[in-house]
Each structure stands twice: as C-alpha cells, then as structure tokens.
Amino acid sequence: MMGAMPADLLLRNVRCRTHPAPVDIAVAAGAISAVGPALAIDAVQTLDGEGGLALPGFVNAHQHLDKTCIGDALRPPRWPGWAGMWEVNRRHRETYTVDEIVDRASGVVEQALRHGTTRMRAFADVEAVAGTTGARALVALRERWAGEVEVQVAVFPQDLLYADPGGERRFEEAMEAGADVVGGLPAGEATDERMRAHVDFCLDLARRRDADVHMLCDDSDDPAQRSLEYLAHRTIEAGWEGRVTVSHAGALAAYDEPHARLVVGLVAEAGISVCTNPQISLLLHGRDDRGAIRRGTTRVGDLLDAGVNVLAGQDDVDDPYYPLGRADQLEVASFVAHTCQLAWPDELETVMDMVTVNAARAMRTADGYGLEPGDRADIVVVPVADVRSAVAEQPPRRFVISHGRLVCEARVERTRYPRA
Ligand SMILES: [Zn+2]
Structure with missing residues (x-):
C-alpha cells in the first residue's frame, strides 16, 4: 500500500x-x-x-489489582490453606485506602504495560470490611491510566454476597461508584439456594445497569459445584448471551464425561466466554489428589472444540492466592501451552488468540482491536x-x-x- x-x-x-x-x-x-x-x-x-x-496489545481480562503486591509482611511462610489465604486477605483490607491501592496497583499495571498489555479487566473486592474502597480505588486507577492501558473495573464479592448482611447493597453502591462489570463468586455461598440467588442478583444488577458480567465459577476440583451450569441457564433466560465471561471453572474438569458435555454445550449456547488462569489454578488445585494429579485448569480443549470463546488471564500477582507473577501475558500463554497441552503450531496460534483477540472479545472491546x-x-x-x-x-x-x-x-x- x-x-x-x-x-x-x-x-x-x-x-x-x-x-x-x-x-x-x-x-x-x-x-x-x-x-x-x-x-x-x-x-x-x-x-x-x-x-x-x-x-x-495483549488483553488480560482477569486481574486482582486491589490485593496485589501485598509484600512479605502479609505473606505466611508456607501454604496457609484456603482459610489462611482468606484471613490474610481480610486483614489486608482492614488497613487499605484508595490512594494506597492506586499506587500499589499502578506498579502491576506498569509491569503489564512493559510486557505489552494495553487492556485489562481488574477485580475489586467488595465486602463488609472495606466496603467499596477497592472499587472506588480501581475506578480512580482506571482514570489514571486512561489513554495508555484501558482498564475495566469489575466488582467482586470475595467474601460472598450472603455471608454478611448488606452484600447486595454494597454491590449496588460499588456499581454506582463507577465500576463497569458485575463480578460474582456463586459457588462459595453456603447453600445451593444462596448460590442461585447470587447468580440471579448479579444478572439482574447487570441488566439494570446495562453492564457485562464476569463471574468466578466453580474454582474447585469438587464435581459437586454446579454454578456454571446454573449461570449458563440463567444467561439464556435473561437474554444476556455474549455479555457473560466466567473464570476458572475447575469443577467442569472434574465432572464425568456425560455431564461435562452437557455443561460445555450450555456454555456454548449461552455465548459465555471462559477464561482460564493456569498459573494460579496449578498452584491451588489438585492438592488432595494422589496418583492421578489434576491440573486445576478447566476443560480448555473441549470448550474450544465446542466453539466457546476461551481466553487466559493472569488473575493474581503477589497476593494471598499467588505469591508469584509478573503480569506477562506471554508467560500466561506458556502456562496454557503446558497445562492444556496446546504446544504444536496450530494450537499455539489458538493460545496466542487466548491472550489477544479472544480476551478482547470477552471484554467486548474487540471493535478496533x-x-x-x-x-x-x-x-x-x-x-x-x-x-x-x-x-x-x-x-x-x-x-x-x-x-x-x-x-x-x-x-x-x-x-x-x-x-x-
Ligand atoms: Zn481471580
């Protein structure tokens, strides 16, 4: 030309x-x-x-930026178990402030930009201890980085919606404070009834605010977790196809074949994007396995074969859930290649799509990408x-x-x- x-x-x-x-x-x-x-x-x-x-530019649609880079002071000397990580996370939120979060999180945004990431979806814990502080901080972070890194802010119920009173109200306030995306953590609720109420409330909030949804579904090896399946049903009923992303979906990998096929088909029909976060899943899951050790990541191959939009994100950098990380989507791609066994030439093209165009599609920022x-x-x-x-x-x-x-x-x- x-x-x-x-x-x-x-x-x-x-x-x-x-x-x-x-x-x-x-x-x-x-x-x-x-x-x-x-x-x-x-x-x-x-x-x-x-x-x-x-x-x-790389696109990372799953990153926790309020709890990132918490440093050695808060990190236990060895694996603290799920309850231990939750406790570290909660103690951290007792002290954090908007300005402190913006400065700390900016270090990871800078690191990601150096590695070529120009679009990122950032999750903020919204719960009883800190209220909407994390969400307000990441909205301020989004404005600080506008024009260099496009940040979408997702509100995230790290301590669930129904474990403490006021969960729904805090979520409404966090969206009102300028957040873009409704997050969710339905499988963590104490009962199936609450899990379904969690999904229903988040979808309803998203529709009222014309917002996209990004839920962390069934982040477990436990085949009894079924929130992805319920979310897929409700997404179709709500007419929210194409506007929902889920992350992790580890339980899907633990289902028996007939049930897994059913859920993969539903996810495809609901137009749900699926984000895998291989480093964190590898570190956290399969810990109870002896013999055949599971890898924690979801059924990436089956989902791709079914035509589902599958992407990969960093998820965590230096926080209670993952002490490592350098916000590099090429490192994430390498983990996907290893854990999902997608390392031959055509497969690597797919892996590269997962950290670029597929992620942009899930963030619905693929126009002009x-x-x-x-x-x-x-x-x-x-x-x-x-x-x-x-x-x-x-x-x-x-x-x-x-x-x-x-x-x-x-x-x-x-x-x-x-x-x-
Ligand atoms: Zn996460």
Whole structure:
C-alpha cells in the first residue's frame, strides 16, 4: 500500500501472524492507518522492528489489582490453606485506602504495560470490611491510566454476597461508584439456594445497569459445584448471551464425561466466554489428589472444540492466592501451552488468540482491536520471528505502542565470548 499522508509513527520491518513477509505499520491519530511492505510514508517518529513479531496489545481480562503486591509482611511462610489465604486477605483490607491501592496497583499495571498489555479487566473486592474502597480505588486507577492501558473495573464479592448482611447493597453502591462489570463468586455461598440467588442478583444488577458480567465459577476440583451450569441457564433466560465471561471453572474438569458435555454445550449456547488462569489454578488445585494429579485448569480443549470463546488471564500477582507473577501475558500463554497441552503450531496460534483477540472479545472491546487499518494502534513487538518463539522465549518486548504512542522499549545486550 502506498500513500502520502504523513504518519505520527512508522513501525518498519515487523512480521505479523497474517503477513509472513515483513511489513511496515503506519500510525496516525492513535489508529493504524496503513499496513504493507516498504510503505512510502513520512512519519514524525520511525522505529525499526528488526523483523520482530508485531501483535496487537495483549488483553488480560482477569486481574486482582486491589490485593496485589501485598509484600512479605502479609505473606505466611508456607501454604496457609484456603482459610489462611482468606484471613490474610481480610486483614489486608482492614488497613487499605484508595490512594494506597492506586499506587500499589499502578506498579502491576506498569509491569503489564512493559510486557505489552494495553487492556485489562481488574477485580475489586467488595465486602463488609472495606466496603467499596477497592472499587472506588480501581475506578480512580482506571482514570489514571486512561489513554495508555484501558482498564475495566469489575466488582467482586470475595467474601460472598450472603455471608454478611448488606452484600447486595454494597454491590449496588460499588456499581454506582463507577465500576463497569458485575463480578460474582456463586459457588462459595453456603447453600445451593444462596448460590442461585447470587447468580440471579448479579444478572439482574447487570441488566439494570446495562453492564457485562464476569463471574468466578466453580474454582474447585469438587464435581459437586454446579454454578456454571446454573449461570449458563440463567444467561439464556435473561437474554444476556455474549455479555457473560466466567473464570476458572475447575469443577467442569472434574465432572464425568456425560455431564461435562452437557455443561460445555450450555456454555456454548449461552455465548459465555471462559477464561482460564493456569498459573494460579496449578498452584491451588489438585492438592488432595494422589496418583492421578489434576491440573486445576478447566476443560480448555473441549470448550474450544465446542466453539466457546476461551481466553487466559493472569488473575493474581503477589497476593494471598499467588505469591508469584509478573503480569506477562506471554508467560500466561506458556502456562496454557503446558497445562492444556496446546504446544504444536496450530494450537499455539489458538493460545496466542487466548491472550489477544479472544480476551478482547470477552471484554467486548474487540471493535478496533487488531493490526488492520482503522484499528487502535496498540502494538507490541516481540523480538522473535514467530508465535512459537514468542511463547517459548518470552523475551523483553522490543517496543510497546499504546494509543499510537511509543510507551516502552527494551533491548537486551548479549555478548558471547568465544574461546580463543
Ligand atoms: Zn481471580
């Protein structure tokens, strides 16, 4: 493609998944204006991609940002059990404030941006101890990062909706404070009746506020957990198809085959996106198994085969549930490849979709997402030639461009000293 319109930014000599030969990408007014070999375009800033792989900015649709980076002070010396993690989480919320959360969470957003993530869905605990502090903080964080990282704020009932009085009211207030997405944790409720009330309330709140839903469903190895199935039924009844994402769905992996097929079919019919978070699932699940050790992640292969939109997110960084993490969607992709056994070339293309376009679809931000003219210029250049090398090597990102502006670059200097 030739053109004379000057560009703000010209990214020369990159490979794309859809263009095997190197191309140039021109950016004007924050959007991609042209893609093609050797573009004859003047630009204010020109970058040499050196044949690296250009991808649209990574999308991480599952990240806890209020409880992130809590540091060693709050971390027990060894695995504290589920109740122990809950206690650490609760004690942490006794002291946190809006400003402190925004500063602490910004460290992870910065880390994610350096790794090329330009869109993120962030969860805020909303419960009796801290009330709406986390939600108000992440709304402020969203405004602080607007124009670099697009943040959606999801309200999340970490301590359930019906364990303490006032859960529904706190959720209403958190949405009123500017949150975007209604979260949920239905399987944790004490009875099946409460689990169903939890799903019903969240769907009703989402419809009243014209909001999307993102629930953490059946985050367990326990095949008795059935909230995903109920949510899928209710999503269809409510006409909310395409607006619901679930994360984890570990119990689905533990169902017997006939029941699993039924639920996978329902999820597909309900247009529910499924987000797997492999690092955290690997660390937390399968702990009671002896012999055949389960991996904790959901039935990614079966869901993909059924046409379900499956994505992968980081979930946690340095918090009670996961002491590790570096907010790198290529690391997440590598975990998916390993745990879900999707490591051969066509499968790796699917894995790359799970941290890019599938995640954007779940966040319903896929309009203008990609590397075609007209798309918002969120581009990450990985200094490798292909998708396999990107997932295998996870090198520092050569360039990260967000909203048309170069925001980060990194170059690794390596010197090899051969024997004389
Ligand atoms: Zn989570």
